[in-house]
Amino acid sequence: MLTKRIIPCLDVKDGRVVKGIQFVSLRDAGDPVELAAFYDQEGADELVFLDISASHEGRETIVDVVQAVAGSLAIPFTVGGGINSLADMKKILRAGADKVSLNTAAVLRPDLINEGSDYFGAQCIVIAIDARYDDELGSWRVYTHGGRKPTEWEVIDWAKEAVTRGAGEILLTSMDCDGEKQGFNIALTKAVSEAVSVPVIASGGAGNAEHFQEAFEEGKADAGLAASIFHYKETSVKEVKTFLKQQGVVVR
Template sequence: MLAKRIIPCLDVKDGRVVKGVNFVNLRDAGDPVELAATYDREGADELVFLDISASVEGRATMIEVVKRTAGEITIPFTVGGGISHVDDMTRLLRAGADKIGINTAAIKNKSLVSDGARRFGSQCIVVAIDAKFNSEWGEWEVYTHGGRQSTGIRALEWAREAEKLGAGELLLTSMDADGTKDGFDVKLTAAVSNSVGIPVIASGGAGLIQHFHEVFEEARADAALAATIFHYKEMTIQEVKEDLRKKGVEVR
């Protein structure tokens, strides 16, 4: 079994890290370059950098911020936001990204996933899925444009399709749990993890140290991503890892 990963997430808007609840009410959380360097020192396994307003504003991810961030860290670095062409992926990888995260653009143009996987390898392509429970369906629906637009697409179907297209990993965010600190969406994460054969990163809802153990043990997540609790020093990455080790979970 692969060791479980703990991944801080930098949601970046206008060059600053922000965090909200259920994708709204954003508040400032600091400078992305400084936070990235701190998390590298503190033992993060990877880092995710999401330019959360790029797709909405129709512009490319901030290359300069990516370059500066990559220059401060040694851990794998996933960058997403505003990526609509393979050329965008090339620019970000040259700027220092290790993996490319695509969400809205993958829904609009599914060949972007397969083209990116062919060009750079599946291990480089992370399909991000923002999902919200649809009570009429009794299952989860995919949203795009930073959680602003519903798609009518079922999350489990899209997860399976993304894998077939060549995604090497899924970054699964529960919009219902996001920023609530009530725990990861175990049902959603388990449903997706059981539907695909590629790693699933659980995102949204971490608030207590036991939430990490729950999502690994009950939902079979391969990695857990968090923002608020790390940005505002409510707990450290090492504290999370130590708790997991005590509970028999293999971590790096």
């Protein structure tokens, strides 16, 4: 049986992992290779690296990070942030990433999804969606530019459109829940997961192991992503998995 996946997300800026300050046991808490190895040993099923570099130079270094991580990591990893073209995708995937995640660029030019999917296969193309509930819309609205810009897209319409164009997976972040640690947005996750034929990764709001169970059982998510609760050691991948196993959720 296919297991539910637990995915830590690492923010990378100018080639270094930021926000990983609680890893006192590591020689260098900002080294992507060391952090990747740490999560691998903890039982992470996959990793996501989010490039938050603002400068061009910073963006160039992500390729070196990908190469270094790919050389040491024996689990799949996705790279997102600032990928705007097929050329960007080629660079990242050839350096050894298994998947790329597209967000704003895909909304601005949806053909990018087709291009990436046709060239590399749907399994390489993750569409990241940031969504916030909108009273006027009576549903969740898709935002771009790191959640700063509202779009015309309703979340389920956009998710379906992305999958039709060749997305192999949806990384769904609830802006309403993000950072609150009160749990994933179950209604949003369930709505999108039931609307598309590809796996959905729930993101935003994880505070403890029970939240992952809710996302999988009620939210119908295929995977759960979290950043700060793992980085700040509020819980660990191992603890979450032990809990899920006790609850009868199939994990690795």
